[in-house]
Amino acid sequence: MAQETTQAPPSAPTAPARALLxxxxxxxxxxxxxxxxxxxxxxxxxxxxxxxxxxxxxxxxxxxxxxxxxxxxxxxxxxxxxxxxxxxxxxxxxxxxxxxxxxxxxxxxxxxxxxxxxxxxxxxxxxxxxxxxxxxxxxxxxxxxxxxxxxxxxxxxxxxxxxxxxxxxxxxxxxxxxxxxxxxxxxxxxxxxxxxxxxxxxxxxxxxxxxxxxxxRPTFDLGLPPMGHPRAGDVLAALVIASAAAALGLCAVYAFPHLHAAFRRLRHPMLMLPAGGLVLAALAALGGRLTLFKGLSEIGELARDPQGWSAGQFVTMTVVKLAALLVAASCGFRGGRIFPAVFVGTALGLAAHALVPAVHPSLGVATAVLGMLLAITRQGWVSLFTAAVLVASPAVITLLCIASLPAWLLVTGRPQMQLRADGTPVR
Incomplete structure (x- = not known):
């Protein structure tokens, strides 16, 4: 009796060089x-x-x-x-x-x-x-x-x-x-x-x-001290911080369509945008000057002196910046959400370090940025890449991959921070 053989499906052909040149x-x-x-x-x-x-x-x-x-x-x-x-x-x-x-x-x-x-x-x-x-x-x-x-x-x-x-x-x-x-x-x-x-x-x-x-000559490296060999406690911290950041980001995502609808009731850009500016000014007065702007140079200032703020101040900046991102994106300002989300994650990670000094600042920042970006952007590779380059510590990469798993389970299938033309969230 002839022996049946199975053949693997042929792989896609490779394009010749003349097709790519x-x-x-x-x-x-x-x-x-x-x-x-x-x-x-x-x-x-x-x-x-x-x-x-x-x-x-x-x-x-x-x-x-x-x-x-x-x-x-x-x-x-x-x-x-x-x-x-x-x-x-x-x-x-x-x-x-x-x-x-x-x-x-x-x-x-x-x-x-x-x-x-x-x-x-x-x-x-x-x-x-x-x-x-x-x-x-x-x-x-x-x-x-x-x-x-x-x-x-x-x-x-x-x-x-x-x-x-x-x-x-x-x-x-x-x-x-x-x-x-x-x-x-x-x-x-x-x-x-x-x-x-x-x-x-x-x-x-x-x-x-x-x-x-x-x-x-741009740079994303915050200059935080590099991590040494990961320990069991670092794994637990990575899982908790990334998941907490993703959950916090989801709070903003769920609030987004409601706040957007509230601004849309004003019906005219000369009402929506000045009203948004007023709200943003009130938030900046509460959170301080570092919660203004896109946040890239501001996270560098935070990272240069992680001991310069208390855990309560870091938490305040986290909440205020996330609220400011939500308001600015809802009222009609033209801009993206990645850079302010990085600031939110950085402040949250430094808050975790301030609350629990055993949490390495590089680990706290990287995993918090990862979780926040997963919730806000739903771009897995961008989230991992951005979190990794901020701290430039090879020991963090494995922990980031592990931490991304529960964070992704939290955000996948949920509404995104992007709306359809009718105001309903994209999923």
Whole structure:
């Protein structure tokens, strides 16, 4: 009797080099251009921020971060961004509560207003980052210019290149871009091998990251003391902190559609955004100046002196920053949620260290950032990567992978911090 044999299914064919070479030049151009857009928006916003929170209040005889000045600047930011959303062609794009990292292709006429609204927001102090609107701007520019100058190139390629390039520029490394794109490809049918599909996006991400590194020299390493060999207590601490951070982040996620609906009842950007600015000013008065802005430079200040604040102060900053993120994302400010969520996780991790000194600060920060980002972004690879690069401690990586398991079980299948057009949360 003949013996039956089973054959393994054939693997996807590998693309020949000649099929990938034409994508190199478009990927390089998009990578460099996307980085320059990001650096340009960030630099312009930082210069305006230094004026608004430095020489201007000094000239007026007002304290730079006094309660009065916080109310003046944040309310004025709401007014000017509201004017952009109301009057500028394109109204600064769609409702930011409906956008994630995978931005739609916006018409070119929308992009100037979106850039202006983003820069004003970054300078004025609301707790949002540049990632979502800058990705949307780069996707729109790449699709428009690519379609004009290289019409034979597949139109679906440009948004992928722009997204990868911008993420590489934001984090200063193409690894983050590759992880995000591979996570997106996991839910789609692919032609060929994974690395064939990643070749062009990885090229764009690498060029975006290198351009940002050469021009702006970004760093995410907080300079916290590295961990030694993990102990059993470190495993328990990682599990508890990551899960607690994910649960806290889910509280904001569940509140998001309700607060968004409350602001939408005001019906007009000249009411919603100034009202949001007022609320953000009150929160900043409660939490202090470190709870303003996107939070990247502020977490560096926290990490330079973890003993400079009490556990109660860290907890206050955690709650205030999370509330500020929720308000800013609900009332119509154009911005992303990753960078302020990193601040929330950092403050929470340092609070854990302050409450239980046996918890290493690097472990507390990394696992709290991991749990918070999992809840806010629902991007597993980005959450792990960001948490790991903040502390630059190889001993933490295994603990992060372990801690991500219960945290992911908490957040998976839950509503996301992103809404559909009808105001219901994406799941």
């Amino acid at each position: 034409p994508f190199i030049l478009p990927a390089v151009v998009v990578g460099v251009a996307a980085s320059l857009v990001f650096v340009g928006v960030s630099t312009a916003a930082e210069r305006l921020q230094r004026v608004l929170w430095g020489p201007l209040p000094d000239a007026l005889g007002v304290g730079r971060y006094s309660v009065l000045w916080m109310f003046v600047v944040l309310t004025a930011t709401g007014v000017v961004v509201g004017l952009v959303v109301w009057k500028v062609p394109g109204h600064a794009g769609p409702d930011p509560a409906t956008l994630g990292l995978d931005a739609p292709v916006l018409p070119p006429a929308v992009l100037p207003g979106l850039v202006l609204a983003t820069g004003l927001m970054l300078a004025g102090g609301p707790s949002l980052g540049p990632e979502n609107p800058v990705i949307a701007v780069n996707v729109g520019l790449a699709a428009w210019l690519g379609g004009r100058f290289l019409p034979r190139t597949p139109g679906t390629l440009w948004p992928v290149l722009a997204e990868a390039a911008t993420i590489g520029a934001l984090f200063g490394t193409p690894v983050a871009a590759a992880l995000v794109i591979s996570e997106a490809l996991a839910g789609r049918p692919m032609r060929g091998r994974l690395w064939d599909n990643l070749f062009a996006p990885l090229t764009a991400g690498a060029c975006g990251a290198m351009t940002t590194t050469l021009v702006a």
